[in-house]
Amino acid sequence: MTKYEKQIYEIVNSSQSHLTAEQVFSELKKVYPAVSQATVYNNLNKLYGAGRIRRVSVEGSPDRYDRTVKHDHLVCRRCGRLTDVCLEDLTDSLKRQLGGEFFSYDLKIFYICPECREKEAQNPARQQ
Amino acid sequence: MTKYEKQIYEIVNSSQSHLTAEQVFSELKKVYPAVSQATVYNNLNKLYGAGRIRRVSVEGSPDRYDRTVKHDHLVCRRCGRLTDVCLEDLTDSLKRQLGGEFFSYDLKIFYICPECREKEAQNPARQQ
């Protein structure tokens, strides 16, 4: 583990907020101002490949990197914002249904976040 | 609904295989050879916004467009291939846990597909 890999792991795992590669990059620059973008991508891929961080893709926005600690995501269909939520674990149920092992699962729930719902209530015309 | 929108809807909804925008484009060109790429993106976004097709994002590969008919996805951690699978419906359970309504949910299960497992068994060195 290089110092960069270690630091990137720290950044992702101590953040509550599923960072984009760009955001990890700017956090890392606070510690190592000369680091390059490619190093961030290299190490995020390495950590993800090793299962030490989670990668979450959201339709229409860059991938995010997240702690591996079990949790699910609410995704706003209007603004795309991600919110953590902790729901009943599905591992056993999925194992039973699939009849075999798997790495992990990713559950996203699409909704309208309170902010966007508020906006739409004020201006119903722009509703989709 | 324009002829393009209608045709794109048909293409996505009659395919079994979560097409990329690129793939939808080449299907559409079979019917309307002069159509442009932007039309495909415009209409996919429109149909998705209206909830008439599903959009599935997979880490590290372009978004895919899919029938809205309820099903879940297995994602191979090695080759990225998507496979449809039909698991127990979570709607009621999620409503209860979240205490409210939502649009839809998306469940992806990460595993190693039979082909990649086979390859790894033959050449264990390259295992990650």
Place this chain on the structure above:
DNA sequence: AATAAATTTAGAATAATTCTAAAAAGAGAA
């Protein structure tokens, strides 16, 4: 120290998607 292997770097390249502004197509209303 010398050699080899892995990592980092800057910048170019690629890929997916959106944007732009003009052209074309539809859809009423006169």
Place this chain on the structure above:
DNA sequence: TTCTCTTTTTAGAATTATTCTAAATTTATT
């Protein structure tokens, strides 16, 4: 019809996210 208005399409440029490349640097091994 013809005029006007709105929507959609188009080609190509622009943007964004990410990967690739090849040289330089760092780390590990002999």
